Amino acid sequence: MDFNQTIVLSVFIAVFAAIIAERIDKTIVVLLAAIGLIATRFIDFETAIHSIDFSTICLLLGMMLIVECLRQVRLFDWLAIKLALITRGNPAKIFLLGGIATAVLSAFLDNVTTVLVLAPLIISLAQGMGLPPKVFIFCVIFLSNIGGTATLIGDPPNILIGSQVPELTFTSFLEFLAPPAILSAAAALLYLAWRNKATIRSRSGHFQWFFISNLLLQDIRRKELEIQIPRRVIIRSGAVFFLVLLGFFTHSATHLEPPVVALSGASLLLLTFHKEIDLHRLVSHIEWPTLLFFSGLFVVVGAMEHTGILELFSVKLISMTSNLLLLILVVLWASAIMSAVVDNIPFVAVMIPLIKDLIASPQYSGQPNLHLLWWALALGACLGGNGSMIGASANVVTCAIARSKGISISFREFAVTALPTTLITIVISSLYLVLLYYF
């Protein structure tokens, strides 16, 4: 390893360490590292700009605009109230439908938005009925990460992979990742339900508790009347969202890239609701720090690629084993472990060029199952996020929402439930990948 490579690798390790330490915001850390590498000519400005994957940035921006627009027209409030009414105050239904709704929403919206919409409602329902709320909180967290695994737009690691590997379409993500995501969701729900049988049992046989549930439902009905979203808002936003999904699904026929579809959907929504929304407020709610974080990270990873570190790593990785199945499982488990302990975005950003090198190497060329490496990376990075309290943004945000409602979840308490759940889902993913490999 030469001097340049040593310095750039040290910068990357320092960035990783600073992100873990959480003393300084990760966006600031990554931006400082990127600017530092450019200023010291470890990567020139032109190459740095070319390293930024604007496809990922635009896809993220498009989805953020769609979400914010739908939030401003109060579609999410309406959805949350409808969900609450469907549960009819039955703890098992709150648990099951809450979990399913979280998984489905997470598959098509970002996980943080999903938990911001559903977690306060589900926690309030549980608390209002005097139910121990933690099982419902864990359900929202785990299912948001699992649901996000199923699609190209569900979780940032998938957005990164989908944007940087053009041959992986929205449909192929769904085809290969939805089955393990559905199985994992079912397994996680069953495991949580088994551990909390008493909590989620129906209360319709206990008059007083049942009265409390019904009283809460009366209030939700009142709120439903107060929200009064015009029917046209629901129909129009639903129609545009359907068009966006259609755009993602028909990519191979229309050749419209996912970011183009997302930004088109966002523009159409802005036009549809230009009278209802406040554009300046909407734009101010976009997560600019996240977009900056991605941009800075692309420059840091670009510097690693430019100086040849990633090539060095891929050569080492290839020399370790010629067994592709073993490599697939190593990628899956390593991604899961890394995602549980550190931010999965930098890890995935580094792994993408590495896997590209692996696939292009003569040792593996021509093998039919090389695409499984991508699915292993996506499954490991997304599902591994459930492994610890800091494993994914959705975990941190939901725990903060819980804390604001007087529910404190310790790191250890989280781990006790999260580790078995994560283990179950990674074992399911391993079996799934083995099956795909052989059949």
Add this chain to the structure above:
Amino acid sequence: MNEQLRLTLNTQLLTLDRENGSQALSEDCLNAIVQTTHSYTGVKTKSEILTQLIELYDLFLECHPRMANILFDLQHCILALQNSNRAPEEVLATAAAQLHQKKIERLSTASKYALPLLSKGGAILLHSYSASLGHLLERASTLENTPRVIVASQKKEKTDKIIKLLRNLRYKFYVVSEYSISQVLHEITLSIFGGLTLNADGILVLAPGSASLVSQLQAAQIPSYVYLPTNKFSLWQEPATTAFKEVRIKTLDNHIYDKHVFSHDQLHCRNCNGIITERGLLTADEVMGVFRSLQSKFAEHEIAIRTT
């Protein structure tokens, strides 16, 4: 008594009272009783439902502050069920409809007595959101000389509800922080507060922040009225607690201290100019007279519901 059950109910009652007002809360409780009886999967005989309702009644009795109007509704439901041989769901649905009708009549009569106060124009101060006050404002919006409204703001959601109501009824209004009404006292001609209950010792239970506003208004000789139909009177001999007290642990510079948070304010009825009821606009002495006259019949009901 299941303490967790009581605490959950108490917390929910306080939240719903804070968000929607006690009138709406009592409506919600009635609907919840009907719904619960309808979908209850336990034994649904008359005696079993009566036992369950009495247990619920006892649970409400232990809540702080005691919400008299809900307890009266429950009493009415229990007595109706005792005196009927029809199916419990049917009896309770009829009882709820009757109570709902009575509430509307009560509000309508009380508003009729309060309207002359508002017909002089000027500016009225409102603080807490309540369906009863909403009813009065609706009636007053058709007056020739509609008053302006000054809203003493408190929590955003509650203030937003008053604003929406005033906007819908096309009132002229502005909002001022509840801490700053001293700056606008010269504009206020009248103030009306929604009340939760009245205890046997003459103590009114009001939304938090109301008592200090009334004190300021009284010092400035601005009339203050409390809107409290008689079904909200706590007719028990012993005065009930006037608030739910919560002790929150707070820290400042590594020092831990307790913060005592009370759900409601208390104010003696002598400290306001009158109580708006369906029996008229009553002074403190008059209201206590009505209170005592209602107590004997109430005591009979209390005994009757225990003789199941």
